[in-house]
Amino acid sequence: MARMLRPFTRAVTYTRWLHLFMAVVWPAMWWYIFDPVWAWFTAVVLLAVAGLVPAMRTVEGLQARLLLLGQRHDDGNADIVTAPSVTWGDRGRTTLWLETRLLVGCAVSFLTIHLPMLTDDLVRTARGGSPDPATFIQVPGHHWWYALLTPLPLIALAAVVVASGELITVIARRLLGPSPAERLAALEERTEQLLERTRIARELHDSIGHALTVAVVQAGAARAAKDSAFTERALDAIEETGRAALEDLERVLGILRESERPVSSRPTLTDADRLLESARASGAKVEAELTGPLDTVPGPVSREGYRILQESLTNVLRHAGAVPVRVRIEVTGGALGLEVRNPLTAEIPGPGRGSGLRGIRERAALLGGRARTGPDQGDWQVQVELPLR
Incomplete structure (x- = not known):
C-alpha cells in the first residue's frame, strides 16, 4: 500500500499533471470561441510550424526539465537538452513532441474533468437524483448500491495521473533528449x-x-x-x-x-x-x-x-x-x-x-x-x- 501511495507524495507527480494541462489551455479557449473542429485543426498546424523554430526546443526543454524531472537548475543531466534545434531531425522531433503532448494532454484533461463528474453522478443516482447529462458515461436507473462504486472513478483518475506523467516523461526523454550527434x-x-x-x-x-x-x-x-x-x-x-x-x-x-x-x-x-x-x-x-x-x-x-x-x-x-x-x-x-x-x-x-x-x-x-x-x-x-x- 505504501508503495502505491508513494507517487502521490512526490511533487513531480502533480507538476507533470500540470504540464499536460498547460498543453491544452489555449486550444480549449479557442474551442469556446470558434468551431471545435477548426480550433483543433488550427492548433495542430500552429504546433507543427512552432516546432520548426530552433528556440522552441530550448523552451520545451526547460519546461520539461522543470515540470517533468523537477530540475530547477542544469545539473548536467543530459536526458532532456535545452539547446536550440540545429538539424532538421531536431526540428522534426520537437514538432512530434508538441503534437504528442497535445494529444496526451487532451486525453488526460478530458478524464480529469469527467471522472469526478462520474463520481458525482453515482452519488446522485444512489440518492434518487438525475445524472448530469454532460457526463460522458450515463448512469442508468436509481440504485442505492451505486454509492459503493463512487471510489472507482477517483481511483481511475489517480492511475491516469501517475501513468500519464510517467508516459509523457518517457516520451520527453526520447523526443527532447540529445540527438546521436549531441551524444x-x-x-x-x-x-x-x-x-x-x-x-x-x-x-x-x-x-x-x-x-x-x-x-x-x-x-x-x-x-x-x-x-x-x-x-x-x-x-x-x-x-x-x-x-x-x-x-x-x-x-x-x-x-x-x-x-x-x-x-x-x-x-x-x-x-x-x-x-x-x-x-x-x-x-x-x-x-x-x-x-x-x-x-x-x-x-x-x-x-x-x-x-x-x-x-x-x-x-x-x-x-x-x-x-x-x-x-x-x-x-x-x-x-x-x-x-x-x-x-x-x-x-x-x-x-x-x-x-x-x-x-x-x-x-x-x-x-x-x-x-x-x-x-x-x-x-x-x-x-x-x-x-x-
Whole structure:
C-alpha cells in the first residue's frame, strides 16, 4: 500500500499533471470561441510550424526539465537538452513532441474533468437524483448500491495521473533528449576531460615523485657520507629539484583553477640536462648521448619525452640507487628514440605493475609510438620510440 501511495507524495507527480494541462489551455479557449473542429485543426498546424523554430526546443526543454524531472537548475543531466534545434531531425522531433503532448494532454484533461463528474453522478443516482447529462458515461436507473462504486472513478483518475506523467516523461526523454550527434559530442567532451585529468595525474606523479625520490636519496647519502662538502651539494640538489617540482605543481594547479588562463610552458627535452644533473647529484653515474636537433622536436612529443625520461631516471634512483646509467636520445628518420639502461641490481616492477611504467607506455601510445620496459641482457631497459608527426 505504501508503495502505491508513494507517487502521490512526490511533487513531480502533480507538476507533470500540470504540464499536460498547460498543453491544452489555449486550444480549449479557442474551442469556446470558434468551431471545435477548426480550433483543433488550427492548433495542430500552429504546433507543427512552432516546432520548426530552433528556440522552441530550448523552451520545451526547460519546461520539461522543470515540470517533468523537477530540475530547477542544469545539473548536467543530459536526458532532456535545452539547446536550440540545429538539424532538421531536431526540428522534426520537437514538432512530434508538441503534437504528442497535445494529444496526451487532451486525453488526460478530458478524464480529469469527467471522472469526478462520474463520481458525482453515482452519488446522485444512489440518492434518487438525475445524472448530469454532460457526463460522458450515463448512469442508468436509481440504485442505492451505486454509492459503493463512487471510489472507482477517483481511483481511475489517480492511475491516469501517475501513468500519464510517467508516459509523457518517457516520451520527453526520447523526443527532447540529445540527438546521436549531441551524444557523440558529449562523449567526446567527457573523454577529453578524462584524458586531461589523467594527464594531470601523470604530471603530478612524474614531477613530485621525481623530486621526492631525489630528496630521499640525497638525504640518505648525506647522512651516510658525513662529509660537509657532500652534504652541501646534496642540499643544493634537493633545493633545485624541489624548486622545479614546485613550479610544476603551481602550473598544474593553475590549470585546475583557471582552465583558460595562460600558464608557463611545460618542460621539454631541451631541458633534459636538468634531469641528468639531478640524477648525477643523487649519485647515479649518468652517461648521456644526445643525437640530432632536439629543438626541432614538436612540442607535444618533446614534452612527453621529457616526462618519460624523468620517470625512467626516477625509477633508477628509487629501485637501483647510485648505479651507472646510460641515456640515449636520438632524433632521426622522423622519429624520436629514447633509451635508458642501468644494471639490473634490484627488483624493479615488471611490465604489468607500477603506475610509472604504465604511464610511460600510455604516454607513448597516445602519441602513436611504442615503449618497451623490462630486463634486457642483464640491464633494466626503458626503450621508447615516438613519431615526430
